[in-house]
Amino acid sequence: MRKRYLFSFLLIVLMIIHAGMYAAKNAFKVTSVTFEGNNIYRSRTLQEVMVTRASKFLRPAYYYPEIFSEDMKNLVLFYHQNGYLQAKVADYSLERSEEKKQVSIIIQIFEGEPTYIEGIAIFGNTVFPDSILVRAIGLQKGNLLQQKKVQDAT
Incomplete structure (x- = not known):
């Protein structure tokens, strides 16, 4: 009975690891996240609001559209909570390299006037x-x- 539970547990762990490796293999590695138009808050401060980040030497980071969409909402919410009610993400661009499976992200911020x-x-x-x-x-x-x-x- 214990062997059956142990086997089931190991099988589940292997499936989770394999699914993570498969997702990472098909995802684009984020090489950079650049902000433009931000004068009130430093890029580092805005980066802390986001989950999507640039890869580091031993810590690769991958682009997931659903997470990135939430990041855009969080940036706007951050500005709104700090007195910039007109702020919005004016635009963003993704520069993809299909052969290297990499993406560079540029985010245009419109801060507007403070309230x-x-x-x-x-x-x-x-x-x-x-x-x-x-x-x-x-x-x-x-x-x-x-x-x-x-x-x-x-």
């Missing part, structure tokens, strides 16, 4: 003066609109 807090209003408060609550939440008129700070304040 600032114009005012703060307190509703439903009957206990404390509004001025005390406004100071307590830590947001001020003229600050860059950052969603995390707004959520922390509510």
Whole structure:
């Protein structure tokens, strides 16, 4: 009985390893990820938002369209959460080398204008003066609109 479980476990492990090797064999290796149009955040900061990365010496990285699509959404979300509500991925290009099975990625960012807090209003408060609550939440008129700070304040 134990041998049967051990055999089944080893068979499953071998299938998972083989599937991973097959997927990597058919996937394109990412040689570079380049950002253009980003003036507010450094390319390194934007790269940290993404799962798709350039390959390193002992760590190959592969291009998967589904993951890359989510990366594009995450880049836009990152900008929106940090006060750039007009930001978008304007365009991207994939430069493929079919014979080498490699891809180079170039991402065009449109950052747009920052969004600032114009005012703060307190509703439903009957206990404390509004001025005390406004100071307590830590947001001020003229600050860059950052969603995390707004959520922390509510």
